[in-house]
Amino acid sequence: MKEIHVSTIIETVARLCIEACYNIGDDVRILLEKAKRQELSPYGKNILDQLLQNLCIAHELGLPICQDTGMAVVFLEIGQDVHIVGGSLCEAVNEGVRRGYKEGYLRNSVLHPITRINTGDNTPAVIHAEIVSGDGLKIVVVPKGFGSENMSQLKMLKPSDGLDGIKQFILQTVIEAGGNPCPPIIVGVGIGGTMEKAAYMAKKALLRPAGQHNPEPLVAQLEEEMLQAINNTGIGPQGLGGTVTALAVHIETYPTHIAGLPVAVNIQCHAARHAEALL
Structure with a gap:
């Protein structure tokens, strides 16, 4: 049985939080470029050009794509032959989000739904876990803007x-x-x-x-x-x-x-x- 220490999970989640907020996938970029070519409205073309420029600037300068760096939604695919050691999986994910949002200078947007008091570190994350075959742990971090x-x-x-x-x-x-x-x-x-x-x-x-x-x-x-x-x-x-x-x-x-x-x-x-x- 494969063992994965929670320290590795914390480091990975922290890194993914920053990467997701700073960079857009090539799949989305390609569709935005296609949209710019197909858009018939001059205003629309200008906006799409600005969006593409913003993506380039964020990547080059190491800045968030958007000021709303979202609430962290984390999808986990946990291999049935994996053993998480050194602590709690969910606590590790939240610690990773906490560190990633601090180290990446990402906005803390999470608060109590009734008191509206901010938690101060963008936790807790929304965690979805699924048990799959194998001995791997797939982590997908989705910063979802509201x-x-x-x-x-x-x-x-x-x-x-x-x-x-x-x-x-x-x-x-x-x-x-x-x-x-x-x-x-x-x-x-x-x-x-x-x-x-x-x-x-x-x-x-x-x-x-x-x-x-x-x-x-x-x-x-x-x-x-x-x-x-x-x-x-x-x-x-x-x-x-x-x-x-x-x-x-x-x-x-x-x-x-x-x-x-x-x-x-x-x-x-x-x-x-x-x-x-x-x-």
């Missing part, structure tokens, strides 16, 4: 609402969001399961390489159809009008109960930040 998170929605549709109801809900969520989530956005959608499963899938869908379709043809077709419908809304970059409102739509599905049709939409801004490591 300009986009606040625009996300979940709805328990009736089975009779069917595919048309799903489409209408996704599109209406984006329309109601307007320019608030700093478009062009990436739209994560979870369909099926239970209430919390749908929300989890919608968030995890955002981790897929930007623009990569679901392997199921029916779902991939729905992703393409919804992307076109969203881009036909005219919301455009930063909500100032244009032909590129979304860079991608990622949909995940899961079997659900005969009496239900849960659908969750999790919106991500153009700064689709995440970083990962395999221990």
Whole structure:
């Protein structure tokens, strides 16, 4: 059985927090460059050019892409043959977030939901853990800003609402969001399961390489159809009008109960930040 000491986890999470906030993935950058070429609005083209310049400046100067460095969402895939030693896994993750946000000079945005008193170190993180085969530990850190998170929605549709109801809900969520989530956005959608499963899938869908379709043809077709419908809304970059409102739509599905049709939409801004490591 492979042993992983919590000190390694702390160091890794701290590093990933900084990397995710300072750098954007090539997948997102490529879609932003494509969007700039395709955008018909002069204002939209100018905004997309500024967004791309901002990404370059952040990378070159070692600065956060956005002042909202988010709430840390951490996805863990824990191999069943891994033994975590030296302490608590969850405590190690939170210590990594604590150190990463301090060392990276990242904004502390986490507070008590009722008293609104800041915790002072951006902890606790939101941790999702899944047991998988093997002897590795995969860590994905997602700093999720709330300009986009606040625009996300979940709805328990009736089975009779069917595919048309799903489409209408996704599109209406984006329309109601307007320019608030700093478009062009990436739209994560979870369909099926239970209430919390749908929300989890919608968030995890955002981790897929930007623009990569679901392997199921029916779902991939729905992703393409919804992307076109969203881009036909005219919301455009930063909500100032244009032909590129979304860079991608990622949909995940899961079997659900005969009496239900849960659908969750999790919106991500153009700064689709995440970083990962395999221990």
